[in-house]
Amino acid sequence: MVASNVNGEVQDTLDSCHFCHATVQNGFRVVYEDDSFVAFEDRKPASVHHYLVIPRKHIESVKTLRPSDVPLVKRMEEIGHIILDDRNVADNMRRMGFHIPPFNSVYHLHLHVQGLPYLTGKRAAKYPVVIGTNGNSKGLSWFVSAQQAIQILERGKRVGVLPC
Incomplete structure (x- = not known):
């Protein structure tokens, strides 16, 4: 499988993407x-x-992601809820979302699933959910909640750092 990275360089994702090899055997x-x-x-x-x-x-x-990917994002969120249900995390203590490039460290789609509290205030600052205004689902932010991403995609828009 071949894909372009953020710099437009071609890379073999099967070899270079750490998350493409996410198994117990790989740590x-x-x-x-x-x-x-x-x-x-x-x-x-x-x-x-x-x-x-x-x-x-x-x-x-x-x-x-495109509008046709809404079922994928919804399923990822469902899996997140299954994981947090198994750990008895209350609904009001759950956060789920995505970092928006270039503010991520791995270029393989990954949903952060969190059961609060945060361990430190510095860590919490990496996951700012900003509510949108003027018809936008999210505001200016490098993080988008799963629900915001779904709303943006359902409106036929693309997720980005700027309000969308």
């Missing part, structure tokens, strides 16, 4: 998997419970 602490998705513990947790849900299929980022 991931897997908490959920099926034919289409894998979820594992974040290696630098920001909250008491912090997991990443990824599609097995390589998708570069939330910025590359």
Whole structure:
């Protein structure tokens, strides 16, 4: 499989994408998997419970999603709720969302699934959910909640850092 990275360079994602190889054998602490998705513990947790849900299929980022990807995002969110349900995390203590490039470290779509509280205030600052105004689902922010991403995609728009 071949894809372009953020600099437009061609790379072999099967060889270079760390998340394309998310397995227990490769050192991931897997908490959920099926034919289409894998979820594992974040290696630098920001909250008491912090997991990443990824599609097995390589998708570069939330910025590359289209309206036809709404079911994929909804399923990722459902998996996040399954994981947090298993850990008895109250609904009001759940956060789920995506970093928006270039404010992410891995170019493979991954949903942050968090059961609060955050471990430190510095960690919480990495996940700002900004509510949109003037018909936008989100404001100026490098993080988008799963629900905001779904709303943006359902309106036929693309997710970005600017209000959308």
